[in-house]
Amino acid sequence: MVKLMRMLITRPEPDAQATQERLAALEISADIAPLMTRQTLRAHLPPAEGFSALALTSSNALRALSELDATAGLRNKPVYAVGDRTAHEARQLGFDHVIAADGTLDSLVTTIALARLDGPVFYPAGKHLSGDLAHALAPHGLMVVTTPVYEMVAETALPPAIEGQLAEGTFDAILFYSRRTAEIFCALGASAVPEPDRRKLPVICLSENVAAPLIEHHFSRVLLADHPSEDAMMALALAFAREQTGP
Incomplete structure (x- = not known):
């Protein structure tokens, strides 16, 4: 059984809620910080x-x-x-x-x-x-x-609680589904995640295009889904959780 991990979901609602529920079914805890609103x-x-x-x-x-x-x-x-x-x-x-x-x-x-x-x-x-x-x-x-x-519409700031948790290293990984979301996170989260911590914080990305802004901002632990789909993202999140905590 997978031990409970904690991840951050950055995609907009209502998709963020659906992703949170799917992660919970995999015994992965997740917080939501939508970086855009439709x-x-x-x-x-x-x-x-x-x-x-x-x-x-x-x-x-x-x-x-x-x-x-x-x-x-x-x-x-x-x-x-x-x-x-x-x-x-x-x-x-x-x-x-x-x-x-x-x-x-x-x-x-x-x-x-x-x-x-x-x-x-x-x-x-x-x-x-x-x-x-x-x-x-x-x-x-x-x-x-x-x-x-x-x-x-892009958010202009991270929620204070999320910013604090990022600074404290609370999250085991962050999920990104679009390049623009990644760009917004890099703009808003740079101060919360110093460069040395960025190199250690895993980011789970839908594609290479999504990951590009994160790599430019020195996020080194990049995990790419093998297909641009939610199923592939969930499979990657589960594989990462098992690798970190054991089956």
Whole structure:
């Protein structure tokens, strides 16, 4: 049985709560310090009739569309989701024809390109894009209409309790799911974690891209998920816990 460890989750809600529950099921204790908060934008959405499909790179886009009461007119469109979790949430909202890519933007581009769609793709997105879907699909002869429907607003400070725990070395590891979250943490947490401690504090990252800002700020113990998914992150967290505490 895995002894109880303590980790820090930096992803936004409601995903942070879901991750905390999954870690608890693995007998890993976790605190939550979301470094971004989603805000739905007052978006002017184009008419759904003009599109052959919908592309999704985040569940946050679905949540924003739901808050904008915009899902009903889109449910008859094929949905191309970046990964299984986003695909699952699309099905939960009543989308019937949902195709999941392999968790990365590149895999989503390939999946859409191979579908040989006969019209433009609607891409409800975040205000801060980590990749350019329209640019990536242009060589395949596909037009993508990108409409920002939400913004992830960065926190301006760490919660005092979390900052204190970081300074005290309370956490056995920190989980990071996006490059922007990692960048925000480096900006806010630098004073709480001196450089010598950064070299010893393990960071569990969804991908190399997510880890890059942490490496630049001298976090040396970087663990990378073998697939950009929550299942892979949980498997990595469990393997790390067992390595530290024994089976």
